[in-house]
Amino acid sequence: MNVVPGSSANGPAGTGRSLSVKGLVKHFGRVKANDGIDVSFSSGEVHALLGENGAGKSTLIKILAGVYHQDSGEILIDGQPVRIDNPSHARRHGIAVVHQHSTLIPRLSVVENVSLQEGGAGPLDRTLAQRLVSTAERLGFELDPSSDVETLTVGDRQRVEIARAFLADARFIILDEPTTILAPTERDALFGLLARLASEAVGVVFVTHHLREAIENSERMTVLRRGTVVGHFKRAAIPSERELVRLMVGELDLAGRSLAQTDAPRTDETTTECIRIAGVSGAPEDGRPLHGLDLSIRRGEVLGIAGVEGNGQQELAALLTGAWAPAVGSIELEGRPLKNVPSGERIKLLGDVPDDHMFATADELTVWENVGLSEMAWWRARTPLNTRFFRQVARERVREFDIRTPSVDGLVGQLSGGNRRRVVIARELSKQLKILVASYPTKGLDVRSAEQVKRWTRELAESGTAVVYMSSELEELIEVSDRIAVLARGRIAGVLATGEATVDTIGALMLGATGVRATGGPEITPSGREDGPDSPSGQS
Amino acid sequence: MAKTPSASSVALEPDGPQPGLRPGSDAPLARYVGSAVKGTFWTAGALIVSLAILAPLLVAGGANVIDGYAELFSATFGSFFGFGLMLVASVPLILIGLGVAVPFRAGLFNIGGEGQLLMGALLAVYVTTAAWGGGPGAFFIPLVVGFLGGAIVGGLPGVLKAWRGVNEIVTTIMLNFIVLFFIQWLLTGSLRAEDQTFAASEAANRGFRLDRLVGGHLPLGFVIAVGVAIVVYWLAQHTRAGWRQRLVGLNLRLSARQGISVPRQYFVALALGGGLAGLGGAAELIGNQFRIGPNFSPGWGFTAVAIALLARGNMLAVVPVAMFFGLLQNGESSLQANLGIPGNLVLALAAAPVIIVAAVIGYCSYRRAIMEPPDD
Numbered sequence: 001m002n003v004v005p006g007s008s009a010n011g012p013a014g015t016g017r018s019l020s021v022k023g024l025v026k027h028f029g030r031v032k033a034n035d036g037i038d039v040s041f042s043s044g045e046v047h048a049l050l051g052e053n054g055a056g057k058s059t060l061i062k063i064l065a066g067v068y069h070q071d072s073g074e075i076l077i078d079g080q081p082v083r084i085d086n087p088s089h090a091r092r093h094g095i096a097v098v099h100q101h102s103t104l105i106p107r108l109s110v111v112e113n114v115s116l117q118e119g120g121a122g123p124l125d126r127t128l129a130q131r132l133v134s135t136a137e138r139l140g141f142e143l144d145p146s147s148d149v150e151t152l153t154v155g156d157r158q159r160v161e162i163a164r165a166f167l168a169d170a171r172f173i174i175l176d177e178p179t180t181i182l183a184p185t186e187r188d189a190l191f192g193l194l195a196r197l198a199s200e201a202v203g204v205v206f207v208t209h210h211l212r213e214a215i216e217n218s219e220r221m222t223v224l225r226r227g228t229v230v231g232h233f234k235r236a237a238i239p240s241e242r243e244l245v246r247l248m249v250g251e252l253d254l255a256g257r258s259l260a261q262t263d264a265p266r267t268d269e270t271t272t273e274c275i276r277i278a279g280v281s282g283a284p285e286d287g288r289p290l291h292g293l294d295l296s297i298r299r300g301e302v303l304g305i306a307g308v309e310g311n312g313q314q315e316l317a318a319l320l321t322g323a324w325a326p327a328v329g330s331i332e333l334e335g336r337p338l339k340n341v342p343s344g345e346r347i348k349l350l351g352d353v354p355d356d357h358m359f360a361t362a363d364e365l366t367v368w369e370n371v372g373l374s375e376m377a378w379w380r381a382r383t384p385l386n387t388r389f390f391r392q393v394a395r396e397r398v399r400e401f402d403i404r405t406p407s408v409d410g411l412v413g414q415l416s417g418g419n420r421r422r423v424v425i426a427r428e429l430s431k432q433l434k435i436l437v438a439s440y441p442t443k444g445l446d447v448r449s450a451e452q453v454k455r456w457t458r459e460l461a462e463s464g465t466a467v468v469y470m471s472s473e474l475e476e477l478i479e480v481s482d483r484i485a486v487l488a489r490g491r492i493a494g495v496l497a498t499g500e501a502t503v504d505t506i507g508a509l510m511l512g513a514t515g516v517r518a519t520g521g522p523e524i525t526p527s528g529r530e531d532g533p534d535s536p537s538g539q540s
Numbered sequence: 541m542a543k544t545p546s547a548s549s550v551a552l553e554p555d556g557p558q559p560g561l562r563p564g565s566d567a568p569l570a571r572y573v574g575s576a577v578k579g580t581f582w583t584a585g586a587l588i589v590s591l592a593i594l595a596p597l598l599v600a601g602g603a604n605v606i607d608g609y610a611e612l613f614s615a616t617f618g619s620f621f622g623f624g625l626m627l628v629a630s631v632p633l634i635l636i637g638l639g640v641a642v643p644f645r646a647g648l649f650n651i652g653g654e655g656q657l658l659m660g661a662l663l664a665v666y667v668t669t670a671a672w673g674g675g676p677g678a679f680f681i682p683l684v685v686g687f688l689g690g691a692i693v694g695g696l697p698g699v700l701k702a703w704r705g706v707n708e709i710v711t712t713i714m715l716n717f718i719v720l721f722f723i724q725w726l727l728t729g730s731l732r733a734e735d736q737t738f739a740a741s742e743a744a745n746r747g748f749r750l751d752r753l754v755g756g757h758l759p760l761g762f763v764i765a766v767g768v769a770i771v772v773y774w775l776a777q778h779t780r781a782g783w784r785q786r787l788v789g790l791n792l793r794l795s796a797r798q799g800i801s802v803p804r805q806y807f808v809a810l811a812l813g814g815g816l817a818g819l820g821g822a823a824e825l826i827g828n829q830f831r832i833g834p835n836f837s838p839g840w841g842f843t844a845v846a847i848a849l850l851a852r853g854n855m856l857a858v859v860p861v862a863m864f865f866g867l868l869q870n871g872e873s874s875l876q877a878n879l880g881i882p883g884n885l886v887l888a889l890a891a892a893p894v895i896i897v898a899a900v901i902g903y904c905s906y907r908r909a910i911m912e913p914p915d916d
Binding site (some may be wrong): 158321322323343346347352354356358359360362363364365373374376377378379380381382383384444 | 790
């Protein structure tokens with residue numbers, strides 16, 4: 001079985017050498033997601049696709065994957081036009097896609113998941129497990145086909161999807177924001193794997209928001225903005241990060257970017273305590289346990305929370321927002337036990353920006369209903385008169401928070417992820433907050449949106465609100481926070497003042513306590529990522 | 541309608557640019573009316589299509605299609621008396637339909653309308669056949685008692701669902717049988733009136749019965765049912781409590797994060813739904829049948845599920861949809877009597893719009909599922 005096709009130069013009759021699109025157009029209602037895209041991907045190359053939220057990257061990928069069908073324009077393989085009407089067409093043409101969100105079914109085992117796609121409803125192919133293992137081996141990692149997907153880490157799940165793609169003889173593999181969900185070491189392992197695939201004549205395309213990641217790991221780079229290609233570079237001619245940002249964001253420029261030079265963080269000892277957590281242990285339903293958590297957060301400070309995802313961040317957010325009342329230990333809001341604060345008041349005082357939009361918005365409701373959601377549930381009923389009020393408020397918030405929606409009557413489910421996040425932020429920042437819990441608020445956001453979120457966070461803190469800010473980007477945490485607490489396995493592994501917080505010190509705390517394993521590549525400490533030629537330009 | 545995601549996703553939004561320009565968006569009265577119209581728009585289409593489906597059924601029943609339709613509609617629209625009969629028939633349908641629509645809005649299926657209405661009617665029998673003969677306004681007492689009876693029968697599955705996670709579909713269905721057989725057992729003994737040939741209770745005292753207004757053509761029960769529908773609509777649309785129920789029905793995880801007690805909302809929704817169905821049973825008892833017997837309900841508890849589904853969770857739309865079913869019920873007996881068409885054929889007609897609407901809802905959510913929003 002030719003697991004990695006074209007691994008020898010004489011692949012099947014010279015097919016699969018290039019995958020290109022010409023004049024690709026795709027509308028969603030009145031939104032032009034792709035507006036005449038021309039781009040070509042070659043085998044044996046790693047090609048990065050860059051662009052803001054809503055630039056049309058995911059749409060392009062979904063067209064190539066057969067999830068959407070283009071309104072006009074054509075897809076060519078080796079110069080021959082092909083039709084891709086559904087995902088199985090794409091697979092037949094050797095195009096494999098690893099989507100942003102895992103398409104594996106958690107309750108099923110690895111081999112069951114793969115056989116679902118391979119054979120449909122037919123009997124289980126007994127050789128499949130063996131083929132899967134050997135495919136993984138050739139790709140350079142280990143895989144246990146009988147383990148249940150729900151027990152795997154996100155990185156392992158991604159590798160399962162990649163192995164699955166190569167079972168189906170993929171000649172091109174397209175990964176949509178593959179690193180968003182990965183810990184730093186897992187990212188390095190992934191890029192090691194992608195380079196290896198390219199060296200075996202596979203065409204690799206990946207989408208990312210991280211410029212440095214793109215610069216360091218790709219031979220070619222294409223930048224999209226508003227559905228069109230605005231830049232295309234070979235490795236030798238890749239411009240600076242700053243130049244790339246300008247291309248992606250365009251004439252809008254980076255109004256909020258001055259924030260990068262953060263004014264000296266204030267660790268004023270006189271500011272009063274907002275929240276005190278003492279000795280909290282135990283786990284919320286479906287959560288992981290916290291162990292003896294002690295934490296004090298002052299008014300007007302941004303407390304960054306670092307840690308590999310799944311080490312207690314969700315549980316800490318549930319604790320801080322009062323969604324979970326622990327059996328052991330206490331949590332007090334300005335000296336008052338949080339469990340004694342009535343729900344309505346709690347919702348007004350404790351802001352919550354969850355990382356999963358399923359906890360944050362109701363997709364079937366309009367923008368204005370989502371913006372006014374807490375208020376309508378607790379303080380002000382939605383009478384016809386107030387409806388006018390809420391819609392007016394929402395119109396202002398849409399302007400203030402730059403929410404891209406046709407109108408406040410548009411459904412939130414129709415907005416892009418970044419805009420949904422803005423809706424949530426708009427709602428939460430409209431309250432009289434004592435504390436805001438922001439869980440990965442910039443995850444998946446483009447550069448400009450992320451800068452805005454960081455600016456809103458700082459402004460909120462300056463107005464006296466305590467902010468708990470979680471992020472997987474250590475540079476971002478250092479930039480935004482006054483202090484950084486590192487979570488590892490449900491414990492606070494350490495709290496660092498800004499002076500002592502560096503990527504190295506935080507990374508050591510994160511890794512020392514979690515023991516993240518790197519598969520398929522040398523162990524790389526987070527500091528290793530600092531080696532980029534022009535690393536300090538914009539991000540840090 | 542254009543095939544855009546925004547049009548297909550709700551199927552209710554008007555097309556075209558609409559920045560804050562939904563019809564009557566800011567005028568309260570227009571919003572009320574607009575809401576009811578919107579809620580019935582697709583349903584009306586489904587009902588018309590299903591009337592067309594009736595044609596071959598009429599032929600199969602051995603009747604002329606035109607005659608059949610004429611008979612079906614003239615039973616209601618042929619006379620004030622016939623129209624009044626339709627209104628009477630729609631009273632329990634409206635109230636029990638609301639009893640399904642309320643939990644439906646919170647994401648729950650109440651299939652126990654049958655048991656709840658029977659319990660409401662049973663308790664209403666006890667208070668209206670007691671020593672006191674009633675008087676002006678006394679009808680209020682059996683209605684309240686009926687509501688409470690239904691609320692208990694609906695509240696029990698509510699408790700089980702909210703705090704024990706027991707599937708409410710199973711518990712509400714099973715309670716139907718418990719209440720029905722309990723009443724049948726009562727009818728073999730203490731409840732049975734001695735002067736009746738068939739098993740039936742004593743008749744409600746005249747002082748408790750619902751009058752007919754406007755020269756005997758407008759049943760008071762109908763006025764009450766519509767009033768209740770408006771109140772329930774107002775509670776659902778314009779109160780914080782109603783909004784919380786809606787959020788629970790739309791997104792559990794979001795609701796919990798917003799400090800809303802999901803168990804409490806579940807309990808309230810099922811108890812209130814049961815209460816409304818019980819109210820329907822009591823209203824039928826004092827407005828129409830006056831006695832409870834083994835065949836007190838021709839299956840309203842299940843028809844109500846169809847009504848709530850066709851009204852698509854809109855409390856006001858329940859009224860016209862229930863009236864349509866009242867019209868069918870009315871026409872059924874007259875088709876049977878005058879044209880010899882089996883009444884069950886007409887009941888088959890009732891199923892058609894349900895299937896159509898269910899298919900439309902299913903298609904819309906399928907479209908929504910595959911038409912993801914633009915990604916980042």
